[in-house]
Amino acid sequence: MLGKKILDSGFEGMGGACSINGLGLLDVTTRFEEYRKETKQTEKPVTGDGEILGAIKGGTVKGYEIHMGTTRGGSPAFGDDGCVSNNGLVFGTYLHGLFENENIRESFIGFIYKRKGLIYTNKKNEDRDSDGIEELANLIEKNINMDLVYRMLEEQ
Numbered sequence: 001m002l003g004k005k006i007l008d009s010g011f012e013g014m015g016g017a018c019s020i021n022g023l024g025l026l027d028v029t030t031r032f033e034e035y036r037k038e039t040k041q042t043e044k045p046v047t048g049d050g051e052i053l054g055a056i057k058g059g060t061v062k063g064y065e066i067h068m069g070t071t072r073g074g075s076p077a078f079g080d081d082g083c084v085s086n087n088g089l090v091f092g093t094y095l096h097g098l099f100e101n102e103n104i105r106e107s108f109i110g111f112i113y114k115r116k117g118l119i120y121t122n123k124k125n126e127d128r129d130s131d132g133i134e135e136l137a138n139l140i141e142k143n144i145n146m147d148l149v150y151r152m153l154e155e156q
Contacts (some may be wrong), residue, residue, distance in 0.1 A: 050088010063095035
């Protein structure tokens with residue numbers, strides 16, 4: 001869908017072979033030529049460039065692949081898989097569960113913070129003496145009119 005074109009020999013489409021335009025965000029074409037579904041766990045190197053993937057290039061990601069077709073073209077995002085746009089802001093992949101990888105999450109969140117002019121600090125790596133419940137309670141109490149909440153509860 002992110003690529004330029006999807007070519008279906010009749011395996012995914014309704015009523016036979018068809019060709020449809022994709023969103024054109026990636027310089028790729030996807031083909032469905034046979035019904036052969038592959039699902040497997042995998043680990044791949046991050047090979048994509050740009051502000052998001054370039055920050056973790058050379059690292060690895062884990063996920064599971066589901067292939068129903070083949071996609072050709074563009075610059076790979078993860079080893080031999082996926083594609084990343086020229087500006088690095090769009091990437092597509094057959095890897096599912098990508099955001100279960102801490103390096104992807106941190107790079108993506110860091111990118112968004114940077115775009116918004118904010119400084120991102122990974123709170124997970126800070127030493128903590130608690131499980132965060134006390135901090136959450138303090139945050140809620142500071143930002144919510146608790147007197148109003150208590151009154152609403154009494155009216156129930």
